Amino acid sequence: MKRYLPTLLLLIFLLTFISFSVAFFLHNGLGKSLCLLGYILLAASILSFLFFLSIDPGYGWVKSVNLHKNHRFVFLFILLFITSIGIIVLGLQLSASHPRPMIDMHAGAKQQEHGFPAR
Secondary structure (H helix, E strand, C coil): CCCCHHHHHHHHHHHHHHHHHHHHHHHHHHHHHHHHHHHHHHHHHHHHHHHHHHHCCCCCCCCCCCHHHHHHHHHHHHHHHHHHHHHHHHHHHHHHHCCEEEECCCCCCEEEECCCCCC
16 A cells, blocks of 8 residues: 555545636636636746756755756746746636626626626
């Protein structure tokens, strides 16, 4: 049992993450799901970049001999940052243009609210 424990814990973590992601998507739609994914990637890119700066030669305690590999990681973190900003903007545009059902409290009927700006 001890041999398979890390694999089982990873499987439980992945299944929990996937189930919460599907539930969030079904409840809030594609736009807000993309926004959440963008914010998660944004936080991950910033935190990983800060961690990388703490171990990069000249900034931290690890002395790496392969500086070309370090520059690739910096480029990857910047690319992840730009991609996350793009996902956030796309999610905001999708959630703004998606018609949301509104319930009229007096009549009890559903109306469609469009997120188009007034002219």
